[in-house]
Amino acid sequence: MHLLTCSACHTTYCSTEPRWRCDCGSYLRFNAEELFQKADLNTRGQSLWRYFEALGITDPKHIVSLGEGYTPLLPDELFGQSVLLKMDQLCPTGSFKDRGSTVMLSKLKEWGITQLIEDSSGNAGASVAAYASRAGIQANVYIPAYTSAGKAAQIGLYGANLVKVPGSREDTAQAALAAAESVFYASHNWSPYFLNGLKTLAYELAEQLAWSAPDWVVAPLGGGSLILGLYLGWRDLIQAGYINKMPRLAAVQAANCAPVYQAWQQGLDDVPAIATQATAAEGIAIAKPVKGKDILQALRASDGTVCTVTDEEVWNTLALLGKHGIYVEPTAAAAPAAIRQLCSSGLITANDKVVVELSGMGLKATDKIVEQAKLGHFAPREL
Ligand SMILES: [Zn+2]
Incomplete structure (x- = not known):
């Protein structure tokens, strides 16, 4: 049995009863009590269920799996910077x-x-x-x-x-x-269990990097599950003594829908809803993330940053990745697109070890990509 604690009034609930939020209306946090043992991992399969103890499921017979997780970490170069691409577009349904x-x-x-x-x-x-x-x-x-x-x-x-x-x-x-x-x-934006699954991204990266942390992890930000999962996962690893530092987290929003970026710029503790416009990165077009407060806290605690990319940068980076043999959806091009400004601003430096999350498969958005090609806006350009 695990406990779930309300993020606002701190009421605690047992995890044995179905529940998606507190009676007061706020979202719940999972109380992490236990982490996997590193020594056990050698005998376990190559899916994220190798981290079973951290995920909040009581009996392994209830596991619903399609073989997800343990995606490749591929070395590449973007805008002159060496990066490691986390290939989560290869998950079973084509997204992280x-x-x-x-x-x-x-x-x-x-x-x-x-x-x-x-x-x-x-x-x-x-x-x-x-x-x-x-x-x-x-x-x-x-x-x-x-x-x-x-x-x-x-x-x-x-x-x-x-x-x-x-x-x-x-x-x-x-x-x-x-x-x-x-x-x-069963809202993915509210569920503490959905977020537990995202923590495996940090566990996997740590394992793939021989139990070390990169300097930066760059990920797209809409509802915030990637940034929160990365933060909570690394925090677990530090508390367990498996890792000695937190990577800096860089969250990337679409310029046309950037509520967290605006809250960050204004030094706020929560994220107010904003008016938005359409964006090529439809998967991160969220005007008010449910867990805005936790997202800002995670970014600050990791000494991270938030930036935005335009639709033009997204489409250009989609073309650039294509030239590297990688086909992602427009939303997934937002994080790699941000590498250019993160480097030119001096936040990321040449010797930094940088992981970039690729969140979704290009085949999912073929209709949008075809549309763009017909408009003539998608002619690959020199970057
Ligand atoms: Zn409450």
Whole structure:
């Protein structure tokens, strides 16, 4: 049994009962009590379930897995800087969200949930739909009407009921919340178990780097699960004495939707909602992340930073990665696009060891990429 603690009023709940938020309405944090033993890892399979003890599942028989995790760490060079690309676009449904879904759906199975509601800009919906299907749980996935046709098709293919909501990403969340009165709300943005799955990104990187920390990890930021997962995972490793430093975390937002960047610039402790515009990086277009307060705290505690990239930078970097044989979706080009400014501003220096998270597969957004090519805006340029 684990405990879940409210982020606002600090009420504590046992993890034996299904629950997605506190009675006061705020989100819950998982109380990490136990970490895996390094010595045990040698005998375990190459999926993120090798870190079982850290993930909050009581009985391994409830694990819902598609073989996720343990993605390659590929050396490359971007804008003159040596980097290590974390190839999470190769996860089973084509996005890093599988790290969270495998743990969240395992917990739902452990709780005996038979039907769920999720809302997503696309990738989390596809991921939750796949793992729900695997778990024998009926998924109802709410997505914004503007979501890539490929992502919507993928969600449907996994057997989920699909609800397209006109308007913004926040309108979709509201519609899902309203429907969640009678069905369990398995929101990846709220679930502490989804976040536990994201911590495995830090564990894996530490293991792949022979139990050392890089100087920087650069990741896209929308709802914040990557940045929070990285921070909490590294914190676990430091507390266990497996690692002696925290890497600096660089969060990358789309210039057209950058609420955390604005809050960071203003020195705020929480992230107010902002008005947004459409962006090529649709997967990180979130006007108000649920866990804004924790995100800002994590970035400060890691001596990190937040920056923004324009759509033009995103498309140019997509072309650059293509020339390196790597096909990611536009949202996943945001983090590598930021390397140029992080280096030119002097934050990242030539000798730094830099990991860049590649969050999603290009094949997911083929329709958007084709559209861009037709507009003539996607002619590869010299960078
Ligand atoms: Zn509370």
